[in-house]
Amino acid sequence: MRAVVTGGAGFLGSHLCAALLGRGDEVIVLDNLVTGSQANVEHLFGRAGFTFHEHDVSTYIWVPGHVDAVLHFASPASPKDYLEMPIQTLKVGSLGTHNTLGLAKAKGARYLLASTSEVYGDPQVHPQPEDYWGHVNPVGPRGVYDEAKRFAEAMTMAYHRYHGVDVRIARIFNTYGPRMRPDDGRVVSNFIVQALQGKPLTVYGDGEQTRSFCYVDDTIAALLLLLDSDVVEPLNVGNTDEYTMTEFAGIVIEVTGSSSEVSHEPLPVDDPGQRQPDISRAKERLGWVPEVSLRDGLGRTAAYFREILGG
Ligand code: UDP
Numbered sequence: 001m002r003a004v005v006t007g008g009a010g011f012l013g014s015h016l017c018a019a020l021l022g023r024g025d026e027v028i029v030l031d032n033l034v035t036g037s038q039a040n041v042e043h044l045f046g047r048a049g050f051t052f053h054e055h056d057v058s059t060y061i062w063v064p065g066h067v068d069a070v071l072h073f074a075s076p077a078s079p080k081d082y083l084e085m086p087i088q089t090l091k092v093g094s095l096g097t098h099n100t101l102g103l104a105k106a107k108g109a110r111y112l113l114a115s116t117s118e119v120y121g122d123p124q125v126h127p128q129p130e131d132y133w134g135h136v137n138p139v140g141p142r143g144v145y146d147e148a149k150r151f152a153e154a155m156t157m158a159y160h161r162y163h164g165v166d167v168r169i170a171r172i173f174n175t176y177g178p179r180m181r182p183d184d185g186r187v188v189s190n191f192i193v194q195a196l197q198g199k200p201l202t203v204y205g206d207g208e209q210t211r212s213f214c215y216v217d218d219t220i221a222a223l224l225l226l227l228d229s230d231v232v233e234p235l236n237v238g239n240t241d242e243y244t245m246t247e248f249a250g251i252v253i254e255v256t257g258s259s260s261e262v263s264h265e266p267l268p269v270d271d272p273g274q275r276q277p278d279i280s281r282a283k284e285r286l287g288w289v290p291e292v293s294l295r296d297g298l299g300r301t302a303a304y305f306r307e308i309l310g311g
Pocket of ligand 1: 187191
């Protein structure tokens, strides 16, 4: 298979590229490197079938030759990043989705959209099944990401219904693992880096808000199964083990063997109060369940951060 991966130099994208190459696929990466980095894919440069192009997919894209799959993973994905790049986030989710769907249509390729649990906003249904329509503030600061991804899903379904493009939509919940940026601002990277440096872990708000964290290898396994499946409806990809941020801080301190304390900082605007995926669809249609426990995954992630932070 010849696959185009946008955002292939990002955290998830780089793992996805490695997995595709590992099963013998050819991979063409398009990435403008605003949040991704070449360091994430350096180990793939020598591999047969891997090519990298620095390009902003919000502008016109063309890839010569046949293409079997287009996987649209380009977007800032950390709240800190998309709050700093609101217009680029809206553009890559809207124009970038339009352009990549156009490429898939022109090539007769299958299309996989990296969507997000943020389409559910601050959910009033718990856990969140795919048929929940969500609770999003369109004019709040997070709206730039949430609404871009909601638009992307609508555009993807329009290309499916109107143009007959074969599409897949993955709603990806909080994912963590090696190659997250230490400064990307997400809770997993913040807490691990703070714990390793003996600094206080910054819990936002009262720490009672919840998240459910999926190790990247599990996420990637689900994405490949989804790509190869016939599931056109959106599909949740995530781990169902849910923790408050206070509990999570305690687990990070325990796993890293840190003596850090916890400090409190203000809760970001519109921060969802709870989040846990209902993964019945993934279980039934893909036969997938996550396998890596939080402590195991955090141990592997902490080892990565120890290495890149130099001890
Ligand atoms: N959070 C926190 N401390 C941090 C960073 C984040 O308590 O240093 C909280 C944040 O308020 C949210 C949760 O952790 O409730 C997850 O935040 P993250 O930015 O990782 O992703 P989100 O799930 O909000 O997109």
